[in-house]
Amino acid sequence: MPRWRQxxxxxxxxxxxxxxxxxxxxxxxxxxxxxxxxxxxxxxKALSGLRNRGLTYTEPGLGSFVRRE
Known part of the structure; x- marks a missing residue:
């Protein structure tokens, strides 16, 4: 399994x-x-993977945040 996926x-x-x-x-x-x-x-790539799974979103200049369900 690729390291980014781990x-x-x-x-x-x-x-x-x-x-x-x-x-x-x-x-x-x-x-x-x-x-x-x-x-x-x-x-x-790991952060992109979380975003692609719908778990996070990114605010430019602020970072990535856990999506509210």
């Missing part, structure tokens, strides 16, 4: 378990890079 799955788990509540910000690309020790492209 990261997206982990972040999804955190969302579903309530670690990241609706309306709150998820980790930034830089924070993901540091926590998972990956390149920025991998971190960005």
């Amino acid at each position: 990261i997206a799955d982990e972040l999804e788990r955190r969302i579903r378990e309530g670690e990241y509540l609706p309306g709150t910000r998820v980790p930034s690309v830089v924070q993901i890079q540091e926590e998972f020790e990956v390149a920025s492209a991998t971190a960005q």
Whole structure:
């Protein structure tokens, strides 16, 4: 399984378990890079994966946030 997908799955788990509540910000690309020790492209792809799954939305200049259901 690609590393970006593993990261997206982990972040999804955190969302579903309530670690990241609706309306709150998820980790930034830089924070993901540091926590998972990956390149920025991998971190960005993980965030895109969450957005494509409908779990997050992005506010330009502010970051990615957990979508309210």
